[in-house]
Amino acid sequence: MTMRHSTQPLRLGLGPLRSLSALLVGAASLTALPACDAAPTRGCPGTEIFIDGECVQPHMIRLNSVGYLPTRAKLASYVGDETSFQVMTREGRVVFEGSATTEVSARDSGERVRIADFSELEEPGEYWLEVPGVGRSPDFRIGDDVFHEPLVASLLALHGQRCGTAVELEWGEGTFKHAACHLEEAGLDYIDGEQGTKDATGGWHDAGDYGKYTVNGAFAVAFLLQAYEDFPDRLKDLELPIPERGGELPDILDEARFQLEWLLKMQLADGSVAHKVTAKNFEGNIMPEADHAPRFFVPAGTAATGTFAATLALAARVYEPFDPDFAATCLEAAQQAFDFLLENREDITPNQSDFRTGGYEAPGYDDERAWAAAELWETTGDPAALEEFELLARELGMSMLLNFDWSNSTNLALATYLRSEREGRDPDLVESIRATTLSTAQSLVENWKSHGYGRSVGSIYYWGINGVIARTAFNLVAAHRLDPDPTYLDAITGQLDHLFGRNPYGRSYLTGVGYRPPQFPHHRPSMASGGRFPWPGLLIGGPHSELFSDPAANVPEGLTWEDRAENYIHNEIAINWNTALVYALVAAE
Numbered sequence: 411m412t413m414r415h416s417t418q419p420l421r422l423g424l425g426p427l428r429s430l431s432a433l434l435v436g437a438a439s440l441t442a443l444p445a446c447d448a449a450p451t452r453g454c455p456g457t458e459i460f461i462d463g464e465c466v467q468p469h470m471i472r473l474n475s476v477g478y479l480p481t482r483a484k485l486a487s488y489v490g491d492e493t494s495f496q497v498m499t500r501e502g503r504v505v506f507e508g509s510a511t512t513e514v515s516a517r518d519s520g521e522r523v524r525i526a527d528f529s530e531l532e533e534p535g536e537y538w539l540e541v542p543g544v545g546r547s548p549d550f551r552i553g554d555d556v557f558h559e560p561l562v563a564s565l566l567a568l569h570g571q572r573c574g575t576a577v578e579l580e581w582g583e584g585t586f587k588h589a590a591c592h593l594e595e596a597g598l599d600y601i602d603g604e605q606g607t608k609d610a611t612g613g614w615h616d617a618g619d620y621g622k623y624t625v626n627g628a629f630a631v632a633f634l635l636q637a638y639e640d641f642p643d644r645l646k647d648l649e650l651p652i653p654e655r656g657g658e659l660p661d662i663l664d665e666a667r668f669q670l671e672w673l674l675k676m677q678l679a680d681g682s683v684a685h686k687v688t689a690k691n692f693e694g695n696i697m698p699e700a701d702h703a704p705r706f707f708v709p710a711g712t713a714a715t716g717t718f719a720a721t722l723a724l725a726a727r728v729y730e731p732f733d734p735d736f737a738a739t740c741l742e743a744a745q746q747a748f749d750f751l752l753e754n755r756e757d758i759t760p761n762q763s764d765f766r767t768g769g770y771e772a773p774g775y776d777d778e779r780a781w782a783a784a785e786l787w788e789t790t791g792d793p794a795a796l797e798e799f800e801l802l803a804r805e806l807g808m809s810m811l812l813n814f815d816w817s818n819s820t821n822l823a824l825a826t827y828l829r830s831e832r833e834g835r836d837p838d839l840v841e842s843i844r845a846t847t848l849s850t851a852q853s854l855v856e857n858w859k860s861h862g863y864g865r866s867v868g869s870i871y872y873w874g875i876n877g878v879i880a881r882t883a884f885n886l887v888a889a890h891r892l893d894p895d896p897t898y899l900d901a902i903t904g905q906l907d908h909l910f911g912r913n914p915y916g917r918s919y920l921t922g923v924g925y926r927p928p929q930f931p932h933h934r935p936s937m938a939s940g941g942r943f944p945w946p947g948l949l950i951g952g953p954h955s956e957l958f959s960d961p962a963a964n965v966p967e968g969l970t971w972e973d974r975a976e977n978y979i980h981n982e983i984a985i986n987w988n989t990a991l992v993y994a995l996v997a998a999e
Contacts, residue, residue, distance in 0.1 A: 468926075471526075471539055471547035472863065472916040474907040475925035477556030479998065480532040483900040484552070487516075487523045487863055487912055490544040495526045497539050500549065506531045510541075516862030518869040518968035519914040523862040548911065548925040554999075557906070560923045561995040562650060563947030564988050567921075568634075568665055569652050570935070570945050571985060573622065573672075573698065574611035579651065581922050581946035588935055591698035592620065596687045596705040600764070601678065610687040610705065613672025616768065617984040618932040620698050621688035624676050624714035625770040626986050628721040629816040631669040633884075633989035634662055635721070635728045636822075637996045640887060644996055659732045662992075667736070670725055673718060674743055681746035682710035683718040685760040688767040697938045709760040712751065713770065716778025717819065719747035723785035724826075741789060748786050748795065751779055772817035776802055781823035788830050799827060800836055803843075810843075810850040810885060813867045813878045816986050825888045844892060851889030854882050855901045863913050863968075864904045871967045873979070876919050876952035877987025879905050883994035903998045909949070909991070914968050920991070921983075922946030930975040932982040937975045948983040949991050 473486035486495075488510070497506035510524035526539060531552065539547040566579050570586060578587035595607035613622050614630070638645050638660065646660045654664035676684045689703035722744035730737040757775045783799035786792055802808070803824070814821050827835065828843045854866040861868055866882045867875070883902045890898040910924045911917060918924025921931055921944045928950050929943075930936075936944040953971035956979070971980045 469548050469916045470545050471541060472912050472914070473539060473547050473550060475548040475550050475911040475918060476560055476906070476923060477551035477553060478907075479556060479903060480534060480552055480554065482529075482903045482998070484527070484529045484531065485864060485904070485907060485912065486526045486528070486539055486547060488526065488541055488544050489521050489523055490541060492541050492543045493524065495528075495539060495541045497528050497531055497537050500536045500538070505533065505535075505537070514860070514862045516914070516968070518871065518966055519863070520966040520969070521862065521914065525862070548916070557995045557998055560906075560910070560920055560947075561648070561992065563920065563923050564949070564992050564995065565650055565662060565665060565947070566652075567945065567947030567949075567983075567988050568614060568669075568985060569650070570947075571614035571616075572668060573613055573615050573620070579946075582943065584941060584943040584946070586935070586939070586941065586945050588697050588939075589699035591701065592705065594702065594705070596707050598707055600709055600761075601684065601707050602709070604678075608675070608707065610675055610707065611672070612675065613669050614985050615698065618934060618978060618982040619692050619767070620701055620934065621686060621692075621767045622672065623686040623688075623768055623770050624673065624683055625685070625717050626768075626816045626984070627669060628673055628714075628717040629819065630984075630986040630989045631666050631673070632717075632721045632724060632822065633881075633986075633993045634666040635724050636884070637989075637993045638662060638666075639724070639728055641996050641999075644999055663728065663732065666725075667729075670722070670740065673722070674739065676707075676714070677718065677743055677747065678710055681715075681750035682754075682758075683715045683747055684708060685711050685714045685762070686765075686767070686770070688765065690764055691766045693934070695934060695937050697935060700938075706765075708762055708765060710758065711760040712754075712757045712775040713772070713778050714760075715747045715750055715758075716775060716782045717816075719744045719751065719782035720778070720785040720819065720822070722747070723782070723789045727789050744782075744786060744789075748782050751782060752794075752798070770816065776806055777808075777818050777820045777823065780806075780808065781819040781826075784823040784826040788826050788832065791832055793834070796834055799823065800839055803827070803839060808843075809846040810888075812850055812853055812882075812885075813870060814881065815874060815878055821885060821888075825884070828888065829891060847885070847888050848892060851885050851898060851901075854886060855897055858901045858904045864908050866901055866905055869967070871954035871956075871970075873954060873956060874951045874984060874987055875954055876909060876949055877984065877990045879908060879952075880949070880987065880994040881990035883990075883997045887997050899998070902994060906994060906998055915971065919950050919952060921948040921950070928973050928981065930973050930981065932975055932978040947988070949987045950981050950983055951979075951987065953980055 471488045478484045493510045496504050506528050510526045513522040516523050534553040536551050538549050573592050576590045596610040598604035616623050645662050650661040655661050684707040686708045689705050693701045722740045726737045726741035780802040783795045787795035824843050857868040858864050858866045886898045886902050909919050918927040921928050931944050955967045955970050
């Protein structure tokens with residue numbers, strides 16, 4: 411599951427779900443899960459928390475336990491009266507002394523925290539931070555390569571989500587593998603004018619379940635493609651332990667291609683794109699190769715067709731230098747999908763009434779249409795695509811959103827148009843988008859500076875918020891292209907700080923990486939394999955109080971996370987959150 415949410419203004423609704431009935435069915439299918447973490451996070455005495463099967467006293471100094479880049483901002487948060495702090499080497503030598511800020515309100519955790527700024531410390535090494543009377547932090551590093559490990563882990567997590575092929579990877583002390591899965595063809599029963607079955611193998615499992623969804627699948631892989639287009643020098647030589655490694659194609663594009671080749675199978679004869687391929691209900695707590703429930707193609711809709719067209723047009727640009735034939739295949743598919751959108755002006759919402767899997771629906775599809783037009787124009791220079799984008803952008807008054815996810819691709823559309831070097835753009839529209847790009851990024855920076863735990867989205871919470879926090883890097887990069895203020899880059903690393911430990915829990919939200927990472931993600935291979943460790947590199951959704959929160963508990967929203975496998979509301983994983991993290995990690999370097 412992965413809730414389908416958006417942005418600013420915040421669209422309330424149900425996301426990887428996709429509908430409340432789907433969520434209830436998904437919950438029902440998991441009633442037999444083992445109680446991996448029987449005690450609730452808040453069921454320990456005093457300030458202790460439940461981690462790895464026991465109540466422990468957490469570090470009271472919360473910082474990025476993965477590490478800091480030498481020339482970027484370095485901040486830690488803690489609760490306490492003492493303002494003086496020291497940074498020490500692992501051998502106990504003091505290398506930095508400073509005074510923390512006055513108390514800052516962290517309303518979403520119900521705390522008042524002080525912020526220790528040790529940005530002036532740039533010497534690479536291994537350190538810890540100590541505040542008298544408060545304690546010491548987890549160990550952390552300063553170095554140019556501190557984000558390499560989480561980057562590789564995040565990409566390996568996508569590799570682990572591969573469907574239709576055997577997967578085996580190693581991380582730390584664990585080996586993680588599953589056999590080839592979901593090899594049966596999917597039924598065309600719900601596709602008008604079609605009958606029989608069709609190949610639907612390949613691609614990535616979407617989230618904690620084994621469904622494959624075009625809207626989120628295309629949106630997710632687009633962030634890998636965007637990362638490569640924006641930062642090719644940082645990614646062209648990145649080595650990943652995947653079967654395709656070592657060829658002329660950069661490894662990250664090998665992994666992205668696995669998803670793209672599945673997406674191509676989702677296109678129908680008229681150019682439209684099937685919304686998803688899933689069983690009628692969520693599967694139980696089993697390994698993927700044990701799941702043989704019949705799967706079906708779900709009818710095409712505007713959202714799937716538009717997101718597909720945009721992503722495949724982007725793919726055509728990215729793959730052209732490496733594999734012109736594959737690039738041409740992507741472009742042809744994108745053009746056919748875009749033509750379908752132009753010929754079908756009324757929005758199409760697929761009938762999913764027989765399915766209780768993720769819906770991936772949101773009100774209105776103009777953002778998908780605009781993104782498709784922007785990418786087709788940037789790839790081909792087609793004036794019809796430019797006209798379509800500018801018409802939509804003007805009529806709707808499109809502006810950059812402070813936070814966004816799969817249900818609103820406005821920011822992707824605007825960024826592509828703004829950075830284009832093609833001639834023919836409307837100067838007034840360019841200036842309008844430039845202004846909204848900078849003002850939105852400035853709001854993100856101000857939130858990062860003022861929030862007690864450095865969240866660029868401030869006190870906004872909803873399903874999958876950790877992925878949204880990572881994705882703000884896209885907005886900040888867009889602004890940095892226009893104005894090379896290093897504060898934008900500091901804000902990007904500040905979001906990584908939050909995800910890797912500068913949060914109310916003092917814990918990393920990425921499995922297998924950082925201090926006290928999640929142990930029990932809602933992720934079927936992790937739950938069903940019986941292994942000692944969860945699969946690595948998975949970004950969990952994070953705290954929020956939607957749906958099944960207990961208002962009587964009066965728990966601050968920032969403290970609603972529970973590290974339990976049964977808790978799909980907070981502890982599920984999703985490919986769109988992971989690819990957002992990949993983009994942020996690459997942008998930070």
